[in-house]
Amino acid sequence: MKILLTPFCFLLLLCNAQADCRSADIRIIYQSKAEISKEIVCDRMVGKIQFFVSKSCEEKSNGSCEILKRPKKDIVIKNYRSNFGSPGFKLCSALGGVPQIFDYKFNQDSVWKSTERCFFDKDFVEISLLTSEWKKFIKVKHD
Amino acid sequence: MSRIALLLIFVFAVPALFAAEECSTIINQNEAVNIENARNQDGVGWCYAYAAADLLSYRLKKKISAVSLYDSGQSIEQDISSMSGKGGDMGWAITDYLRKKNSLCLEEDLPSSDFKFCSYMNYSEFLNSLYQSVNEKYISNDQCLVDNLKATFPLADYGVIQNYTSRFGSKNLVEYLYDLHCKKQSFKGYKVNPVNQYLPRFTKEALLKNINALLEKKEIVGLASQWEKLTENDDPAKTGGHATVIVGRRKSPDTGECEYLVRNSWGKSCDELEGEGLTCDLACVDRNCRYTGHLWVSTRRIQNSILGITYLP
Numbered sequence: 001m002k003i004l005l006t007p008f009c010f011l012l013l014l015c016n017a018q019a020d021c022r023s024a025d026i027r028i029i030y031q032s033k034a035e036i037s038k039e040i041v042c043d044r045m046v047g048k049i050q051f052f053v054s055k056s057c058e059e060k061s062n063g064s065c066e067i068l069k070r071p072k073k074d075i076v077i078k079n080y081r082s083n084f085g086s087p088g089f090k091l092c093s094a095l096g097g098v099p100q101i102f103d104y105k106f107n108q109d110s111v112w113k114s115t116e117r118c119f120f121d122k123d124f125v126e127i128s129l130l131t132s133e134w135k136k137f138i139k140v141k142h143d
Numbered sequence: 144m145s146r147i148a149l150l151l152i153f154v155f156a157v158p159a160l161f162a163a164e165e166c167s168t169i170i171n172q173n174e175a176v177n178i179e180n181a182r183n184q185d186g187v188g189w190c191y192a193y194a195a196a197d198l199l200s201y202r203l204k205k206k207i208s209a210v211s212l213y214d215s216g217q218s219i220e221q222d223i224s225s226m227s228g229k230g231g232d233m234g235w236a237i238t239d240y241l242r243k244k245n246s247l248c249l250e251e252d253l254p255s256s257d258f259k260f261c262s263y264m265n266y267s268e269f270l271n272s273l274y275q276s277v278n279e280k281y282i283s284n285d286q287c288l289v290d291n292l293k294a295t296f297p298l299a300d301y302g303v304i305q306n307y308t309s310r311f312g313s314k315n316l317v318e319y320l321y322d323l324h325c326k327k328q329s330f331k332g333y334k335v336n337p338v339n340q341y342l343p344r345f346t347k348e349a350l351l352k353n354i355n356a357l358l359e360k361k362e363i364v365g366l367a368s369q370w371e372k373l374t375e376n377d378d379p380a381k382t383g384g385h386a387t388v389i390v391g392r393r394k395s396p397d398t399g400e401c402e403y404l405v406r407n408s409w410g411k412s413c414d415e416l417e418g419e420g421l422t423c424d425l426a427c428v429d430r431n432c433r434y435t436g437h438l439w440v441s442t443r444r445i446q447n448s449i450l451g452i453t454y455l456p
Contacts, residue, residue: 028295029254043431049414051429080374085186086409089265101256101410102185102456113179116410123329128412135415 024084027103027112035125040049041104044129051129052104058120067095067130072137080140088127092118099127137138165263166401169358170391175200176363176406178426181436182209184254185411187223188263189213191231193255193387193408194365198337199237199247201363204456209255210407211248211325212236219317220274223267233365233386233453234337247333248325254295267376269295270317277304277313296320316424320439341367341451350452351445357454364389365453366405372448373440374416384450395441402439411436420444 021042027034042058044051057065077094080087092099097118105112117124172178182193182199189210196209213230214236215222215229224227240247256266269291276288299320307319339352370385391404404424407413411434413423420441425432 033297048427048430049425050433073432080224081371081374085265085267086183086412087292087415088410088412089183089186093265097184102435111179114181114183114410116183116215127410128414131412132414138415 008116020114021058022106023107024104027105028100042064044125046129046132049130049132051115051126053126053129054122054124057125065120065125067118067120067125068133070095072134074137074139075134076139078141080138088116088131091130091138095130095134096120097130100124125133158364159177165355166392166394168359168391168393170393170404171291171358171361171363172390173201173204175204176388176390178424178435178437181406182408183436184209184408185256186267188230189215191233191367191386192236194388195233195236195337196235196250196255197388197406197408198363198365198453198455201335201337201441202335203247205329206250208248208250208253209327211253211321212316213321214239217272219436220313220315221313223270224274230384232339234339235368237335237337237418238396238454241333241335244325244328245332246325246328247330247435248321249327249329252327252329253321253324266295274313274316277308277316284287296324296330298323309393317320337453337456339451347446347449348450351442353454354445354452355392358389358392362370362454365407366445367450367452368445368448368449369450373444374421375418375444389452390437393439395439400441402441403445405438405440407436407438409436413438 021040023038024041026039026041027036029035040055041052042055044053044057047087053068054065057068075091075094077090080090082103089099095118097120099116099118101114101116103112103114116127116129118130170178176197176397178420182197184190187210189212192212192214193209195212196207199207211233213219213222215231217229272288273292276285289301292304303323304316307316311319312317340353342350345353354364354366359447366387366389367384368387370383373385387408388406389403390400390406394400395402402420413436417423420443422439424435424437426435426440427433
């Protein structure tokens, strides 16, 4: 029984690992035209909340990226809670990243969905993951 | 049944039934404005324009350009250079644009987000760098700026900008570029008179009643609120007014009280705002859930923070 189960469990393990990363259509407007490209987007689960990260940031492949390994410490952000500009973008830039808004869909979904990510070189994490992880460390500075 | 029992039923049960009806679950959305496509105002302080664009987009079932509705009462150059902005009004942004243009501008013609910038830059920083380059006359030497220009204003090459700035300098340059990209004039002749209802002329109770009535008519409602009161943040500095859109309501699964689905324009991030009476909306498939950038806000928080509402009749 054990011998029979092992390859089945091994297959399950493979399937689970592959389910964490998927090929996504990514759409960004450039020169008034939609530029669509394919990218590998991986899931990062925090409880039941799903966030997207780049393959290089995906845990199971031991590819954790710098921003996710970076030790948390207080970070001062000017006018973070002012309604001039979205807070997530301010956090992304304060951490040294490049924010980008984009549309995505998986597997021939009929509807494009939008989100935003923060690039650190070629690594990216969804901005909502950054705010979730860093919210306790944000110190606000005002003009 | 005794008369006392009947009286008790009348006093307590009947109003409770009405209360349940008053907070029946409603989520108003369509192909242009829906749970999956909360906007992101990027680095600008034009929340009112993004909310106004949502009101129009929902009505017309076509995504209207948010930045085209800029209406802060000062030039865009002044607005973004000060990084504090003067803000604006949802209703007046729509009225003023229609009066000037007698048409609308689509998001596909003048994008408000999704830019493929070649370097770290948000939208307001890009506009600032454009003004700086024009004032210092070196656009043609900065390939990154040229690329960013193509991403945001595809009809504006170096020659177009040179032609404008040789006559007018940087004055109203971005307004000119907006006009250039909105020449297509969608929904020509479209007319609507947005309704603004603000304190103190309208009481908070009246505003809330109107919100409910509009939701029941399958409308969405622009909400102007004191953001620090709505979010109950402990930051001592005032964040000022913020414009969002109410698109739904439900009875809270935790408290049973009525709460409203507020569509923000800050992308998907939300959980740092959560607290008693404010939870992030989640879209769940099986056991995986994602933030939608919408907030479930209690009646209490709405009442404490509301300044007014704007809707399209």
